Amino acid sequence: EVQLVESGGGLVEPGRSLRLSCTVSGFNIADHSMGWFRQAPGKGLEWVAFIRTSAYAGASEYAASVRGRFSLSRDDSKDITYLQMNSLTSEDTGIYYCSRRQGRYFDFWGRGSLVTVSS
Amino acid sequence: DIQVTQSPSSVSASVGDTVTISCRASQHINDWVGWYQQRPGKAPKLLIYAASRLHSGVPSRFSGSGYGTDFSLIISSLQPEDSATYFCHQAHSYPWTFGQGTKVEIK
Numbered sequence: 020e021v022q023l024v025e026s027g028g029g030l031v032e033p034g035r036s037l038r039l040s041c042t043v044s045g046f047n048i049a050d051h052s053m054g055w056f057r058q059a060p061g062k063g064l065e066w067v068a069f070i071r072t073s074a075y076a077g078a079s080e081y082a083a084s085v086r087g088r089f090s091l092s093r094d095d096s097k098d099i100t101y102l103q104m105n106s107l108t109s110e111d112t113g114i115y116y117c118s119r120r121q122g123r124y125f126d127f128w129g130r131g132s133l134v135t136v137s138s
Numbered sequence: 139d140i141q142v143t144q145s146p147s148s149v150s151a152s153v154g155d156t157v158t159i160s161c162r163a164s165q166h167i168n169d170w171v172g173w174y175q176q177r178p179g180k181a182p183k184l185l186i187y188a189a190s191r192l193h194s195g196v197p198s199r200f201s202g203s204g205y206g207t208d209f210s211l212i213i214s215s216l217q218p219e220d221s222a223t224y225f226c227h228q229a230h231s232y233p234w235t236f237g238q239g240t241k242v243e244i245k
């Protein structure tokens with residue numbers, strides 16, 4: 020069974036950092052690009068970042084709202100992808116989801132990790 | 139950026155009804171559209187990809203259509219478990235964007 024589990028969320032002060040993890044099981048993460056999305060309270064979905072497989076050197080793409088502050092990495096040997104979030108603001112508050120890419124779409128999602136940026 | 143405008147924002151329908159949700163992209167995106175279902179407090183689930191292809195395990199009462207800029211998700215014979223918010227997603231180009239969502243309520 021395909022599973023994705025996000026962890027590392029919590030309450031953080033503005034300007035601080037947080038690292039989210041996405042641990043997968045039921046498939047070989049090395050075969051898939053992985054995406055991160057977020058959802059602010061009561062709002063819609065927003066794409067955050069995306070990391071390709073090692074076949075593409077693990078290259079990443081970022082939404083303009085997080086570029087330069089967030090960075091993605093992956094450790095295929097541990098079936099994990101990481102989202103490092105720096106210089107956090109209240110605008111970054113929300114539930115963060117990781118997802119497996121299949122073709123151009125995201126076919127399996129984790130249950131999300133809540134990040135709250137507040138003083 | 140490609141804007142995706144989804145309508146209606148909410149719809150209330152009875153069990154057995156047919157519900158249609160629309161999305162319009164701000165530019166031509168071929169058939170690079172996905173549809174997701176999100177139940178309250180849960181993660182999104184892929185229903186439809188490439189505008190009209192049913193994702194594995196999704197009931198056949200869900201269908202999608204469209205090409206270019208206008209797309210639709212149709213839920214035939216609405217069931218109680220279809221109460222959720224539905225999002226369209228353009229997968230044509232970065233930054234990937236989503237519609238604002240349509241909340242489907244069962245009367």
